[in-house]
Amino acid sequence: MSVHESADAATKVAAVLAEAARTGVPCPPVRALLRDQDVEAAYAVQRLYVDRAVAEGRRLVGRKIGLTSPAVQRQLGVDQPDFGALFADMAVPEGQPIAPGRLLQPKVEAEVALVLGTDLPHRDPTVADLLRATAFALPALEIVDSRIADWDITIVDTVADNASCGLYVLGGTPVPLDRVDLRAVAMTLTKNGETVSRGTGADCLGSPLTAALWLASTLAGMGDPLRAGDIVLTGALGPMAVAAEGDAFTARIEGLGTVSTVFAPVAAEGPDS
Template sequence: MPTPSGLDRPSAAADTATIAAANLLSAAASSRTPCAPVRDLIGADDVAAAYAVQELLTAERIGAGATVVGRKIGLTSPAVQRQLGVDQPDFGVLFDDMHYDQDTPVPLSRLLQPKVEAEIAFVLARDLVDGPLDDEQVRGAVDYAVAALEIVDSRIAGWDITFGDTVADNASSGLFVLGTQRRTLDTFAPISAHMQMSIDGRGVSTGNGAACLGDPLHALAWLANTTREFGQPLRAGQIVLSGALGPMAAIEGPGTVTADITGLGSVTAAFIQE
């Protein structure tokens, strides 16, 4: 694997550890067999090492033909932070082959141990590269908002993860589905949105915009600043999954997940066993 860029170069020992961690996660994804946590290699809370692993895996995916289409913000909801035992957000990379249309069933064979979250997605009209990247600039860069389901997943057995584990594992990314109702921010206030999510008609999660770092636009501003610091700024046309509006729910077999978000309508994903 190539060495990471956009980060301070680690020591030789750390470099060896990040490569070993990336190889472990890559093998788990390829073999569809969850692996042991990578924190014994890179530490539980070494932010630079964890993102270095993530960048190695991103380079591997791009080298295999995948295209980056955006970013995801994780661990924005206090409920999800409690579920995973962490206390800060993270980010991961969205690739083109992670996107499913609502009318395309999601094969469970693509996933290892999936869970689902309801979120607000933003699609950017302008780059977020220069300037203060404050709330006003970030808001002005948004083309539209849309309801989203993020299907999170973990290559680490039993979701036995710390902050370092999930960051290294592309922020526990899996797949995502976008709704069809697009709203500009002059007609939709993300902080005021309310969410209800169900699986086969059974309610499994509720939440609101304020649960996402106080406002999904605050989460977007955090991401814009953080990715710029890592040398990977957000670009026009990219999709940003801004973070869970409430607790995630496990996908335990075939079924249909629907999330209703006020102002954005609904978004649905049907999971099938092949």
């Protein structure tokens, strides 16, 4: 495929995904439209999405890391994580219900969020660089979503679809990194009071810090490094859970506290509706 054909394919895929998001109707897998090209072609689609969103006035506030579980990497046939863009309008404050229909096929996972205090511009960041640059950590819920029907995805599909980003919820009590060992933290995620996921920091690429270092290095190498103030969702600490209207989720991450969200129920139709 020529450079011109690749650009045309990326534009077409971006339009297909945008239409799925606009209409609320998931689309078929987009990998065929990219002719099963490599992940770089999918990131070209993602860049079109990000550029369009910024041009529309949306505020880019950070990145999410996906595919941090070795089991999921094996399932998709890859050996590294992926990333997507976080915008301010994706953030859901605790206590604010998620409206019905806002997402297509939501699933919830518990993560450690890092908020940077300084830039991370180096292509070879060290753990010391990351620790100095991080202002604090927070417990987080990422509500992943796919514009691809039935979550029928490969690495190409999910990267093109902004790493299956949906929404995210941040806890409200910042914790400096010298007060918590992120590799050792234990996580429990409950859905309507029942435990649906467990894990530890070590389940996220060995440590959330390892995942964040990968992201910092990757973005610096692309000329778009992490900056002061950026939010980094470092990746799931355990399996994700399917969400539906009316479901309530709470994650407890040892040393970081809790974070909760609820999906608003569909309003009951009255006799005159």
